[in-house]
Structure formats: C-alpha cells, structure tokens
Amino acid sequence: MQWVALLTLKHSLRYFRTATYGVPGFPEFVGVATVNEVQMGYCDSNIKTAKPKQDWAMTLFEKNPNHLEWYSQRCLRSQHVLRAEMNSLKQRLNLTEGPHILQRMNGCEWDDETGEITGYNQYGYNGEDFLALDLKTLTWTAPKPQAVLTKLTWDTEKATLQENKNFYIYICPKMLKIYVKDGRSFLQKKERPSVSLLQRTPTSVVTCHATGFFPETAEVFWRRDGEEIHEAVEKGDILANNDGTFQMSVEFNVSSVQPEDWKRYDCVFEFSGFKDDIVVKLDKSTIRTNWGKGSQGERTTHKRATENNKEKPEH
Template identity: 50%
Template sequence: MYNFSGGIRPPGSLQIMLFLASHFYTGVSQVPNFPEFVIVGLMDELQVEHYDSNTRRYVPKQDWANRMTEDDQTYWDRYTQIARGTQQWFKGNIEIVKQRLNQTGGVHVYQWMYGCEWDDETDEVVNGYWQDGFDGEDFLVLDLKTETWIAPVQQAVPTKQQWENDKAMLARYKHYYTTECVDWLKKYVEFGRSSLMRKDLPSVSLLQKTPSSPLTCHATGFYPDRADLFWKKDEEELHEDVVKGEILPNHDGSFQMSVDLDLSGLKDEDWGRYSCVFHLAGGQEVSKRLDKRDIRTNWKTNDGGIAVLAVIGCIIGFFVYKKKHPKGKDPHQDH
C-alpha cells in the first residue's frame, strides 16, 4: 500500500526542477513495541519532519527544516498539538474501518498519504494527491482533477458518496493542495535548496555469494534517487539475464540499488566486454568493468585466502508517505 496524512503539512520531493511534498501517516493497533501512530514528512524522499506517539513531539529531521520557526516561532509546538489530535482521530478511524470490514481483534494498520508537486521553473502546480488505506489495501483515493473520490473496496462507498456530496469539503481540499501545500513546499525548497539540489555519486561494488550465484553490482551513497543502474555488453544495455532491484534509502538520506547478472552462460574471454553502469539524472555516470579480481565474495579463494565478506545493508523506511497540510487545520473528517 502506501501512506498517510493527518493534520500537518507536507515535505517535498524534487525531480529535475520538480519538488514533491509528501506526508505519510500510519496508525496501528495491537503491535507490541511499536508506536501506535507515526507521521513522516518527506521532501524528495528526504525525511524532514517526524512525529510518533512515543515521543509525542513534532520535530525537524534536517537542520535547515528548523528554519520554519524564522517566520513562525510556534511552528513545531503548533504542529505537535495537531499531530496529537490526529493521533486520536486515527485511533477512532481504525475502529470504524474494522467495523466496516467486519473485523475484530488482531493487528491492523491504517495509513494516509497526501502531498503536492510543484515545478520550480514554471511555478506551476503539477499535482496534488490523497490516498488512504487499511491493512495494505487502498480504501479511498482523491482524484483532484475530477474532484471525485475513488472507492477501491465496496466498504468505502458510503464514505465516497458522503464526501462527494460535501462540495465545500472538496473545495477546501483543492485549495489546500493547489495553494497552501505548495506555499509550504516552496518555503522548504528555499531553506533546503543546497541539500535538495545536491548530486552525490555512489561507490560501486561487484559482489557474489558463491561461485554459482548471480553477480551483484551494488551502488550505494548516491543522491537524489533519480538514477539507474544496469549491465551492458560492449555499448549495449542488457535486458536478459539481469534482475534489477528497487532503489532503497540509506540511513544518511542517500540511496542504494543493485542489479544482478547471471554468469552461467558467460565465457571467460568475454568478461572484459561487460560493465556495470550507474547513471544519475543530469548525465553523470560511474562505470565498473567486469573483472574477477574486483569481485568481493565470502568463499575461500584457490590460494587459501579469504575474500572480503560483502554486506549490503538495506534500510527500509517506515512506509508511510505522501503529502500535505499547512495551516494547522485537519482537512480530514471521520469516515
């Protein structure tokens, strides 16, 4: 599924000159040792704001995000209060949706994501979005262009009908996503432009578990996440005998990804014709030619030496993403 939102505002994501603000809200029930409510604010996949039910504080996650207090000294305190109210709202909504779906006890997850996308060059609002879901399945989605709600499951139809009849609420949402959300996004872009616009190339390694395993090309430490990693033979990109992984976040805000190559049909004399290429948006590249001497592995070599144990750390961010809200007013209403 995806994400959530509550009564806070969005962070952003940038693509070339597009910036995306996203907020993800997650409420859970009966999950031991885990906060029952979490908000994650993102800009260009970079976490900038955070709240959870254990700390009960809405806080910045980037130094430059704290500049929001320059124009509003009560910013973090105000959104802390909003987040606490949204936490209670989420708790009630979990029970409502459970009743709609005829479910009782057990572990349940309610998520909401919202946000907006803005073109820094044209100053146009590219998109605004809202989605919520329950236990990994979509529940309601707002189509901002048609000003209608999409109900992927039958149990959401009553809410869809009720909300579509509330034209004033739809007007508020449209105003928020096309105006207030974008104003908030622009402010963060102003404060964090140097970080958001930076381009970091990765370190690229060749990894293999066993002699019969696929060869993994692993790139880590790059930013932003608008990148590609692929194998090529001579100057031609390979699409067969390769398996590409997803781009994953690292703990420091950078990203990592990998792509596997099946070596079973590869002739020794052809190894030098293969290379792994990392391409970052904007044209920068890192290329690593296939060479047995560069492969890091964890099996013993023929001369008895022990090769380096390759460990790929995949940091999985708490999936609660997407977008929205500014003025301290929760646009959501009970289902």
C-alpha cells in the first residue's frame, strides 16, 4: 500500500499546567509544552526546572540557554500562580476536603497557508470547564455559576488582560514558528504501524492492535459493511511505546456475530496526515491466538505489546 503524506497547514503551541491538592503520589504542579501535539518539554514541582523531551528541542535550548532558563522560571512562576489561584477558589467556593485539581491550557495556533493566528487561555477545575478568555473582547467567560465571581474579578485586571493578548497574538506565534522550523524533520515524521487482530481464547473479544505509529493523531475503529460501529466495541487509550512511537487497541465482542457474517467486518487504522487507511478484515485465519497454530505468534505479539507499554519515568 502506498501512503501519501498530506501537508500540515495548522501548527499549535500549547501549554498544559496542572495544580493539585490532596492527590497522593502526584506532584503538586506539572507543566507540559507541546508543539503540534508532540511533547516538547516538561517540568514539575519536584524537579523544579524545565526539561526538553525531544532531541530537536534539546539542540534548540543548547544553542539558546536563556530560552531554557525562561521556561524554568516560567515553570516556577506558574506553580506559585496556580497554587494561589487554587487557594482562592477553595475559599471562594467554600471547599475544604480534597482532592482538588486546577488545570490551565493556553497557547496558540498558526495556519501557515492563511497566516491566521488563534490564541486561547482556558481553565478547568475538578474536571469541569471553569473559565475561558475571549481575546476579542478581553473578558472572561464563565460556563459555571461558581466561576462568575472569579470572572468579574479577573475582568477588572486590565493590564493582565492586555499582557495575555500580546502573548497569544504576537509572542506565542513567533515562538511557534521557530519551533516548527527547528523541529520540522521530527514534527513531520510519519511512522506506519503494524496492525494485528488478537484473540486470547475462542470465546474472547477480538482485539485490533496497532503499534509503532507516529504521531499520535490516529484512530482505530471497527466497521460493518463499510460503516463504523460502536455497539459491542470498546476502545482503549493511545499509549506511548519506549521508542517514541504509539500504540492503540480497540476490542470487538464477536459472540453475537454469525460465522457467515464475519466477512462483513473489518478494523480500520486511520492516520491523520495520510490519504490511505490500513484495513484488516475479520478473518479467523489472520487472528493471532493463544491456542492452535497461532499460539507462538500471539505470545510474541503480546510480549512486544507488553514491553512497549512499560512506561518510562517522566523525569
């Protein structure tokens, strides 16, 4: 099968920050920077400094150590700011017992064809949307009644609002363009996965397992007669492999499918950035199993999947 890469026109620089209270075994603060959905850097309240997570980012910071120092200082500042904001929210909402999680996602997108710039700054609290900044009106929107008081307070901070606008409209896109240029060979890399059908026993679900793909902007799903199905299907999360690629599985309960109907089903790997999909037909002869002729293949596949799924420490 010939794969044709499509040109990526939209690029993104996003910062994810998380402050926690009363969450055992998790840092009180975590910060992650991504470029085009690929993690570029990381920091937390334990290591107290920014760490590049890609070779091209490390090279960039080695050429410009002030830039890495800027990120480290920003990490420390964000930790204190989010901690103060969480304490303020706890008092304002009259919350005492934990756990509490305050999240902030901000950054920008740049369309390198049209030149359009989009900035955003959003907060979530305990798993729900809390506040979002409207850069056109320089006011905050509050989807929850509990956030209205915070919105009214933050709307009065005109200098901070203008600083936000300058960062998201001018500084952030400028940085993003530098990152895209320096990391282009990595960010545009496309790795084709291997896709297999697995089944532990004759009565088990059939798992469609894709591994070794990059980047992670992919979908795996089951179809019947060319149409995506959701009934009797359970999709797993995208997981990181040790080599920097990703894997993903989606299970299909075939117990109610008659043998003569198996040929109507297939599993599809759909990759953002490629024109052609990988399609694997539901066929007993191609399923790797734990019994009969396919036992060795299944053991090998599961061994590789298990090895790939061992997580490396974040820092």
